[in-house]
Amino acid sequence: MLKKRNNWKTIIALTTALVLVLSGCAGTNKASNTDKNASPAATTDAATAAAPAKGGELTYALATSPDTLDPHRSGLAVAVRAIRTIHDNLVAQLPDGTIQPWLATEWAVSEDGLSYTFKLRQDVKFHDGTPFNAEAVKYNYDRILNPETKAANSAALIRPYKSADVIDEFTVKLNLETPSNAFLGNLSQALVSIVSPTAAQKYGDQLGKNPVGTGPFKFVSWEENSQITVERNPDYKWAPPLVANQEAPYLDKVIFKIAPEEATRIGSVQSGQVLAGETIPPQNILALEKDEKLQLFKSNTQGLPYTLFINENKAPWNELKARQALQAAIDVDAIVKTLYLGTYDRAWSPLTPGTFGYDKSLEGGVKPDLDKANALLDELGYVKGADGVRAKDGKKLTLHYVDGSPNREKRNDIAAIIQQQLKQIGIAVEVEITKDVRTVVYENGNYDIYGNSQVNSDPEALRSFYHSGAVSVGANQNLPGFKNAEVDGWIDQGLIEKDETKRQELYAKVQQAIIEQAVIIPIYVFPYTIAASKTVKDIKFDSLAYPLFNDAFIQK
Amino acid sequence: MLKTISIRLFTSLLVILGSLVLVFVIVYLLPGDPVLSMVDPSTVTPEVLASLRAQLGVDRPLYEQFGSYVSKVLQGDFGKSIVNDEPVLPKIITHLPATLALTAASCFIAAVVGIWLGVLSAIHRDRWIDITARVVGLFGISMPTFWSGILLILIFSITLDWFPAMGSEGWKTLVLPAVGLGIVGAGFVVRLVRNSMLEVINEPFIVTLRAKGVAEKLVMYRHALRNALIPALTMIGVLSGELLAGTVVIETVFSRQGIGRVISDALMAKDLPVVQGVVFFSAIMYVIINLIVDLSYRMIDPRVRRSQ
Numbered sequence: 021m022l023k024k025r026n027n028w029k030t031i032i033a034l035t036t037a038l039v040l041v042l043s044g045c046a047g048t049n050k051a052s053n054t055d056k057n058a059s060p061a062a063t064t065d066a067a068t069a070a071a072p073a074k075g076g077e078l079t080y081a082l083a084t085s086p087d088t089l090d091p092h093r094s095g096l097a098v099a100v101r102a103i104r105t106i107h108d109n110l111v112a113q114l115p116d117g118t119i120q121p122w123l124a125t126e127w128a129v130s131e132d133g134l135s136y137t138f139k140l141r142q143d144v145k146f147h148d149g150t151p152f153n154a155e156a157v158k159y160n161y162d163r164i165l166n167p168e169t170k171a172a173n174s175a176a177l178i179r180p181y182k183s184a185d186v187i188d189e190f191t192v193k194l195n196l197e198t199p200s201n202a203f204l205g206n207l208s209q210a211l212v213s214i215v216s217p218t219a220a221q222k223y224g225d226q227l228g229k230n231p232v233g234t235g236p237f238k239f240v241s242w243e244e245n246s247q248i249t250v251e252r253n254p255d256y257k258w259a260p261p262l263v264a265n266q267e268a269p270y271l272d273k274v275i276f277k278i279a280p281e282e283a284t285r286i287g288s289v290q291s292g293q294v295l296a297g298e299t300i301p302p303q304n305i306l307a308l309e310k311d312e313k314l315q316l317f318k319s320n321t322q323g324l325p326y327t328l329f330i331n332e333n334k335a336p337w338n339e340l341k342a343r344q345a346l347q348a349a350i351d352v353d354a355i356v357k358t359l360y361l362g363t364y365d366r367a368w369s370p371l372t373p374g375t376f377g378y379d380k381s382l383e384g385g386v387k388p389d390l391d392k393a394n395a396l397l398d399e400l401g402y403v404k405g406a407d408g409v410r411a412k413d414g415k416k417l418t419l420h421y422v423d424g425s426p427n428r429e430k431r432n433d434i435a436a437i438i439q440q441q442l443k444q445i446g447i448a449v450e451v452e453i454t455k456d457v458r459t460v461v462y463e464n465g466n467y468d469i470y471g472n473s474q475v476n477s478d479p480e481a482l483r484s485f486y487h488s489g490a491v492s493v494g495a496n497q498n499l500p501g502f503k504n505a506e507v508d509g510w511i512d513q514g515l516i517e518k519d520e521t522k523r524q525e526l527y528a529k530v531q532q533a534i535i536e537q538a539v540i541i542p543i544y545v546f547p548y549t550i551a552a553s554k555t556v557k558d559i560k561f562d563s564l565a566y567p568l569f570n571d572a573f574i575q576k
Numbered sequence: 577m578l579k580t581i582s583i584r585l586f587t588s589l590l591v592i593l594g595s596l597v598l599v600f601v602i603v604y605l606l607p608g609d610p611v612l613s614m615v616d617p618s619t620v621t622p623e624v625l626a627s628l629r630a631q632l633g634v635d636r637p638l639y640e641q642f643g644s645y646v647s648k649v650l651q652g653d654f655g656k657s658i659v660n661d662e663p664v665l666p667k668i669i670t671h672l673p674a675t676l677a678l679t680a681a682s683c684f685i686a687a688v689v690g691i692w693l694g695v696l697s698a699i700h701r702d703r704w705i706d707i708t709a710r711v712v713g714l715f716g717i718s719m720p721t722f723w724s725g726i727l728l729i730l731i732f733s734i735t736l737d738w739f740p741a742m743g744s745e746g747w748k749t750l751v752l753p754a755v756g757l758g759i760v761g762a763g764f765v766v767r768l769v770r771n772s773m774l775e776v777i778n779e780p781f782i783v784t785l786r787a788k789g790v791a792e793k794l795v796m797y798r799h800a801l802r803n804a805l806i807p808a809l810t811m812i813g814v815l816s817g818e819l820l821a822g823t824v825v826i827e828t829v830f831s832r833q834g835i836g837r838v839i840s841d842a843l844m845a846k847d848l849p850v851v852q853g854v855v856f857f858s859a860i861m862y863v864i865i866n867l868i869v870d871l872s873y874r875m876i877d878p879r880v881r882r883s884q
Contacts, residue, residue: 081831087845088659167624167627170628170661225656225661228660228661229662244667244670244671244838245671245827245837245841246743246745246831246833277743277831280828281722281726281830283726283730284726284729284741284830285831287733288734288741291733291735293733
């Protein structure tokens, strides 16, 4: 980190020198000599990278309305974009998966993996003046556990946290029910960031409209369905190693405009009415790439890619051969290229690249093969009828494909393409687009295929989708209805395995088993994409692809 | 007159009460479990579900839920949002002005543009001005607002940069959405005014006026239009309801604040208390507007007064 900061100083110094020399006001011969002696790389840097300009307001159009700005209660990614600017975490996860200090300077894990002792920074204050200390950490995590908080996703993230002991003012020990390798990664997520205990007590269930954290920006106002404004926290000096600027941010304000209509959002960026806008659909990405006034920031999300789950509790998909036929007949490359025009990456595994334990060897493994698909269905005794649909014992081979509405990320179009692709091997796909996925899928389990994705920081995310103990659908199954004692064992072991290499191997086995047994069809990795005016510089991302504005500035 | 007004007031009250029942029942009949929509179904425990159900009161019988809902509403308590615990009434009150402004502005545009074009088109029947007005009217009626809204943004905001594409601060942000919504209403009004003008123009009293040598402009605007306006006025009452509903789409397209946005978000999130509150408020507004239209109709047209 220190090295990086020095780089900045060098660049700034060089830029200044260059400007002085070029303008010819104070440039002596000696100065220009020094300039010539500078390494070529540094000179190019100095010429292209401008020094961050202080001040200015960054307008940033969001795609939907946040539900709440209380990190512990939010369940929407769009809320996290704003939450992330106001709140910090104990630790930070870098894109390579390693955990680095943030509000905690160091930590030690007990031998049994059941307690984590954190040393905290001593110079941190919440925006309302409340000091940040061990009590505050304990208050926050206990708050998430407290049912009265009505914590949403944060309750799942904090698991298996049990209690906290305040050792001294700046040392806190967190106790866990069971050991968990995912714990530190989860603590880095914005949804378990630290809120001011004073504010939480003062505002109660209205904290979401009056958020107070320790983050680089302070909350100013939230005009519902219109905009959220945050302003620079001038005291800020505890930035995570994800960003270069360790001090207060350069921007005076970030104004999040809420613009659900795609055309309005993108049009406003193009016309310069807002400086940046998020969630840019593929066809616009191609057009915007050619726009000389604009640039794109893109970051692939981590966790589980968009995956089609084949429901093994519905015949004939309990048969391996039937699932393998689907795997061989669905041409994922064609889908991803047609719909996303090369702007999304195709997924190969139950995990996305970049997530710890991702098994690269799966890439290129599954290839479309209609002959193989047909042969597999022949073996199962399904015979093509006059209408081209296969049948066995008078029963037609149909597939009930459920997807949600609205058509997020063109997922409904995937269903339509798969309907065509499976027609070729004699499967009649009935597509059901419903506004009520919760009832159709999660309550009634009424689907043969249903697709979903999850942003997450650790492969432990696999548990809630593939472990037989994770019951999310009806009363007794996970999303694919997958039950496999071996896979259960690997996932359980992966949670506690201390050796990183061994842990990696465990998750590789899980991923391979899931693909070999054709439990799922992974489709695409979602890239979080921002279109911005070229004057906007250095928006960075955390490991889950949430934007960070610490380094961002507007070139004048 | 007083009697008529009090009867209308009484029936309006009945309508509002009826809407309260309807709102409650419809929301109750909506598919899907509101409690499940509050939690992450892949991680929630049955105990948490049960305690949430008890908190919301959805585990009690329907009549009990309704009873407690009505008694609370009468005390001005519309409950709290399921999503973020925000009280519903203040939320509606925050968003209502923007929607009212939009509805009023688009109603105004619909009335002015619609009546003006309608009269022109009747006077110049079957000439180019008439044909243009009719095409514009058809266009207004058949264009979906989300499309015309985007078109307006493309032309007047992104290309010409005359008006902002989003937001709800200041009069400038009101122009495009009001036009987008107003075109629809204008489409209806043009057709109606044109037809009733054509009817009135052929009435004997117009012939008499012309025979007496009254100036043609006076004949048209003072005598014919006044008679032709009566059906248009009724239409505007109905239209205000249409426009109110249209705000759901147009507020989303233009990223405006307003109760249209509130209810569409609430429906998506199955935020029942908010849905109930907004629908109930919309019903009240609709009833009030129609009450006003109804009464003014009686004032303008002597025949209606006499017939009672």
